Amino acid sequence: MIRFENVSKTYKNGTSALKNISLDIEKGEFVFLVGASGSGKTTFLRLLLREEHPDQGRILEAGRDIGDLPKWRVPYLRRNIGCVFQDFRLLPNKSVFENVAFALEVIGRPRSTVESQVPQILELVGLTDKSKNLPHELSGGEQQRVAVARAFVNRPLILLADEPTGNLDPSNSESIMALLERINRTGTTVVMATHDKVLVDRMRRRVVELDRGEMIRDQVRGVYGIDEGVTI
Amino acid sequence: MRVYFRYALKETISNLWRNRMMTIAAVLTVAVSLSLVGSALLLKQSAAQASVVWQQGTRVSVWMQPTASTSEISGVRSQLADLPIVKNCVYYTQAQDLKEAKQLLPQNEWGVLTVSTMPSSFSCVPTVPSDAFVVINTFEKLPGVYQVTAPGQQIREMNKVIRVLQIVFLALAAVLLLSASVLILNTIRMAIFARRREVSVMKLVGATNWFIRIPYIIEGFIQGLLGAAVAIVAVTALHIWYPLHNEFQLNTSALLGTNAVVLVVGVAIGSVGSAIAIRRFLDV
Numbered sequence: 001m002i003r004f005e006n007v008s009k010t011y012k013n014g015t016s017a018l019k020n021i022s023l024d025i026e027k028g029e030f031v032f033l034v035g036a037s038g039s040g041k042t043t044f045l046r047l048l049l050r051e052e053h054p055d056q057g058r059i060l061e062a063g064r065d066i067g068d069l070p071k072w073r074v075p076y077l078r079r080n081i082g083c084v085f086q087d088f089r090l091l092p093n094k095s096v097f098e099n100v101a102f103a104l105e106v107i108g109r110p111r112s113t114v115e116s117q118v119p120q121i122l123e124l125v126g127l128t129d130k131s132k133n134l135p136h137e138l139s140g141g142e143q144q145r146v147a148v149a150r151a152f153v154n155r156p157l158i159l160l161a162d163e164p165t166g167n168l169d170p171s172n173s174e175s176i177m178a179l180l181e182r183i184n185r186t187g188t189t190v191v192m193a194t195h196d197k198v199l200v201d202r203m204r205r206r207v208v209e210l211d212r213g214e215m216i217r218d219q220v221r222g223v224y225g226i227d228e229g230v231t232i
Numbered sequence: 233m234r235v236y237f238r239y240a241l242k243e244t245i246s247n248l249w250r251n252r253m254m255t256i257a258a259v260l261t262v263a264v265s266l267s268l269v270g271s272a273l274l275l276k277q278s279a280a281q282a283s284v285v286w287q288q289g290t291r292v293s294v295w296m297q298p299t300a301s302t303s304e305i306s307g308v309r310s311q312l313a314d315l316p317i318v319k320n321c322v323y324y325t326q327a328q329d330l331k332e333a334k335q336l337l338p339q340n341e342w343g344v345l346t347v348s349t350m351p352s353s354f355s356c357v358p359t360v361p362s363d364a365f366v367v368i369n370t371f372e373k374l375p376g377v378y379q380v381t382a383p384g385q386q387i388r389e390m391n392k393v394i395r396v397l398q399i400v401f402l403a404l405a406a407v408l409l410l411s412a413s414v415l416i417l418n419t420i421r422m423a424i425f426a427r428r429r430e431v432s433v434m435k436l437v438g439a440t441n442w443f444i445r446i447p448y449i450i451e452g453f454i455q456g457l458l459g460a461a462v463a464i465v466a467v468t469a470l471h472i473w474y475p476l477h478n479e480f481q482l483n484t485s486a487l488l489g490t491n492a493v494v495l496v497v498g499v500a501i502g503s504v505g506s507a508i509a510i511r512r513f514l515d516v
Contacts, residue, residue: 089429
């Protein structure tokens with residue numbers, strides 16, 4: 001589903017964010033991306049969204065080199081990738097329902113699709129009774145569930161999550177993880193960058209560890225790390 | 233498509249309302265500058281039309297000495313008749329000229345005139361207006377001729393004044409148009425800046441650039457359109473109510489043409505301004 005071939009990325013200020021990364025992620029896999037701040041996790045995700053271009057190497061998604069995509073095709077690429085962030089990125093003046101519906105509206109889905117899909121996904125994330133609330137009326141955990149619902153509502157092939165539990169307490173983190181797992185079970189590939197040792201250790205999924213741009217570990221059913229005490 | 237149409241319209245209206253002060257400023261600036269553009273265009277057309285009328289009516293007057301003998305007069309008459317560049321001539325006797333002078337001059341001036349002191353004259357129409365000078369040069373030196381005059385000089389002076397006025401108007405209008413486009417650009421930029429979160433989310437979930445761009449372009453389009461509408465009212469009012477001498481008075485089709493130019497310029501400035509404004513925010 002996702003393939004990195006000798007990908008390197010250096011930012012204009014000279015920071016080397018990724019160094020010669022090669023990696024395959026199969027369809028339906030759940031991958032944790034771990035590493036200290038500045039290790040290149042976010043760059044990795046941004047490359048997948050084509051918010052950045054690699055300096056060297058190729059990135060393939062669903063068998064397609066995304067470097068070859070013309071600029072106008074990029075939005076269509078993103079329709080196949082859902083995104084969740086640490087800071088939720090909900091629209092403050094839209095209700096829960098509208099926030100989720102927005103993702104369908106801007107890609108031109110008809111109203112009938114919106115009206116059938118949104119309640120369904122809100123039920124999946126357990127927020128049916130809050131659909132009319134505004135984001136600031138919700139807890140952090142609930143807001144993140146709205147964000148997950150928005151990312152998943154048009155059934156993307158890939159779900160990217162950049163520290164989705166970074167702002168949440170353990171019990172809310174648990175519920176987000178349960179949600180991501182459920183989404184993963186539908187066949188969606190999930191790539192999640194995280195600092196949360198407890199979650200990673202408990203889930204026992206594939207772990208890719210980055211350190212100053214280099215991939216130092218790629219472990220099936222891994223744990224957060226042996227030297228995790230010094231990270232974060 | 234219908235879904236999108238509804239969406240774009242809703243977005244546009246809410247944008248316009250949210251930034252209503254800036255919208256009003258932009259619309260008024262467009263209106264003022266386009267009014268000037270329109271007036272300058274009207275002035276230009278008026279002047280061009282009047283100058284054609286004047287030149288067609290150019291008459292060269294050959295004034296004879298009051299003391300000119302009959303043979304001198306008939307000599308001038310036959311020479312004028314032989315000259316191919318002169319279309320036709322009318323002879324005014326001393327009495328006729330006195331009568332005309334009485335109509336043109338105030339009483340204290342014509343009171344001293346008598347038939348014997350009035351020059352008789354030939355009023356001639358040259359085939360081509362610019363040939364008036366040839367007539368002047370040919371007849372000025374002939375015996376019995378007092379003076380040869382043509383209104384060409386005044387026409388030229390008038391044209392010069394009008395040309396300067398046009399340049400001033402157009403320069404002023406250009407500056408104002410520029411400021412109008414900057415204002416529209418700024419309005420749109422503020423609107424987008426206020427909603428950059430929304431725009432970034434739209435990009436995130438895969439909205440195309442055109443999807444994001446169109447409501448803002450419509451917004452600029454409407455601002456330009458409103459400005460142009462006000463300007464059209466102003467230009468039309470000027471056309472209807474400003475008292476102009478006959479030869480300046482333009483017909484309705486000239487007015488319509490001017491208004492069409494005003495409309496197109498206004499709409500173009502609005503749309504292009506907003507398209508430029510949004511470009512920066514759409515870069516991935």
